[in-house]
Amino acid sequence: xxxxxxxxxxxxxxxxxxxxxxxxxxxxxxxxxxxxxxxxxxxxxxxxxxxxxxxxxxxxxxxxxxxxxxxxxxxxxxxxxxxxxxxxxxxxxxxxxxxxxxxxxxxxxxxxxxxxxxxxxxxxxxxxxxxxxxxxxxxxxxxxxxxxxxxxxxxxxxxxxxxxxxxxxxxxxxxxxxxxxxxxxxxxxxxxxxxxxxxxxxxxxxxxxxxxxxxxxxxxxxxxxxxxxxxxxxxxxxxxxxxxxxxxxxxxxxxxxxxxxxxxxxxxxxxxxxxxxxxxxxxxxxxxxxxxxxxxxxxxxxxxxxxxx
Numbered sequence: 001x002x003x004x005x006x007x008x009x010x011x012x013x014x015x016x017x018x019x020x021x022x023x024x025x026x027x028x029x030x031x032x033x034x035x036x037x038x039x040x041x042x043x044x045x046x047x048x049x050x051x052x053x054x055x056x057x058x059x060x061x062x063x064x065x066x067x068x069x070x071x072x073x074x075x076x077x078x079x080x081x082x083x084x085x086x087x088x089x090x091x092x093x094x095x096x097x098x099x100x101x102x103x104x105x106x107x108x109x110x111x112x113x114x115x116x117x118x119x120x121x122x123x124x125x126x127x128x129x130x131x132x133x134x135x136x137x138x139x140x141x142x143x144x145x146x147x148x149x150x151x152x153x154x155x156x157x158x159x160x161x162x163x164x165x166x167x168x169x170x171x172x173x174x175x176x177x178x179x180x181x182x183x184x185x186x187x188x189x190x191x192x193x194x195x196x197x198x199x200x201x202x203x204x205x206x207x208x209x210x211x212x213x214x215x216x217x218x219x220x221x222x223x224x225x226x227x228x229x230x231x232x233x234x235x236x237x238x239x240x241x242x243x244x245x246x247x248x249x250x251x252x253x254x255x256x257x258x259x260x261x262x263x264x265x266x267x268x269x270x271x272x273x274x275x276x277x278x279x280x281x282x283x284x285x286x287x288x289x290x291x292x293x294x295x296x297x298x299x300x301x302x303x304x305x306x307x308x309x
Contacts, residue, residue, distance in 0.1 A: 018189060026186050027280070030178075034251045037178050042087070043241060045248050046218075048079045053122075054215050060126050064139060064147060068208060069181050072215070073129035076177035078122060081170045086114070088170075117163070119153055124163045132175055183254030184211060190280050191258065191273070198273065199265065206261040210295070214257060217298055222247045225294045251281050256291035260299070263292060 018026070054075060061071035089110050114121075127139045139147075141157045148155055155163075168175075184207050192200035214221055226235050226243045235243070246252065255277040262273045274292075278285045 020193065023186075023190055023193060027190055030183060030186055031251065031281070033178050034183075034249065038245050038249060041244055041248055042083050043244070044083045044087075045079070045244050048082045049075060049215075049218055051216050051219065053078075054218070057122065057126060058212070058215075060123065060147075064126075064130075064143070066126070066130055066137075066139075067133050068212075069179065070126065070129045070133050072181045072211075073132065073177065073179050074122075074126040075215075076179055077129060077167070077171065077175065078125040080177055081121070081125065081167050085170050086110075089114075120148070120155060120159070120163045121167060123148060123153075124160070124167045127160075127164060128167060128175060178250045180211060180215070180250050180253050180257075181208075183250045184257050187251075187254045187258055187277070187280065191276060194280065195273070195276055198262075198269075202265060203258065203261050206265055207257050210257045210260045210264075210299075211253075213299060213302075214253065214295060217302070218247075221295055221298055224298070225291060228290065228294065252283055252287065252291060255281055255283055255288050256295060259288050259292040260295050263296060 057074050057078070058068075058071045060066075061068065061074070123144065127144055130137070130139045141160055144160055145155065145157060148160075185204070188200045188204055188207065191198050222243070225246070226240065227233055229243070229246075230239050232239075258277060259270070259274055263270045274285050274288050277283070277288055
């Protein structure tokens with residue numbers, strides 16, 4: 001199923017048309033946003049990026065013929081919203097009459113309410129992401145209601161609007177979240193500028209497949225990377241909590257995905273490209289190589305079809 005999740009990448013995307021100055025500004029901005037995000041991480045970061053949920057979002061994007069970028073953006077919006085929403089709910093003083101004498105009952109009520117609304121929250125994140133995409137049509141409310149009905153969720157347009165507004169308010173109307181696919185695209189653009197011989201157009205298509213694989217196998221890949229980093233098959237809780245700065249690092253993910261794609265496409269140029277990616281991002285060659293090696297190992301074990309045509 002995973003190999004059929006995405007629609008074809010947006011082929012109107014062209015490399016080599018951005019000026020060097022603008023490209024530099026893009027890269028500096030992405031790097032700053034990535035660092036800011038890493039400095040504000042919650043212990044719950046990544047909780048809402050498990051395989052089934054990511055696959056669900058990708059399938060919605062595919063069914064509605066949305067650009068893959070929308071799916072990745074929706075996942076980031078969902079992660080940020082749910083962490084903040086649950087934190088706000090669970091830190092609110094327990095109301096009177098909420099059965100305070102029964103430990104955990106108030107929390108159970110909160111999670112029960114969230115469970116009922118969750119499919120609509122997920123869809124609202126996809127709908128919001130579609131409105132921010134330059135390469136994708138916007139999901140209007142008629143389409144949204146019809147789609148939700150087709151998958152067993154009968155909701156009114158008013159309910160849909162309320163859900164969307166709830167997500168917007170929860171995110172404080174800040175929707176420009178770091179998006180891993182954006183990092184891959186910009187880094188490929190810079191790579192193509194610095195290394196004109198790099199086949200960035202072919203790498204772009206292949207990177208879509210690799211990034212999809214990493215997103216779906218996120219838990220397994222980062223768990224292997226963590227164990228390799230700390231040299232222990234049983235990392236401590238503290239080590240896992242510290243490692244969240246790695247799992248949420250979009251810049252590392254971007255260069256890692258490109259490195260994997262280059263290895264698959266042009267293995268002879270691999271070390272040269274890794275060197276250039278390290279130069280572009282200041283991420284060590286070892287970190288890039290380690291990420292690529294772990295990902296390639298998981299790809300081989302899973303027989304995931306990532307070869308470029």
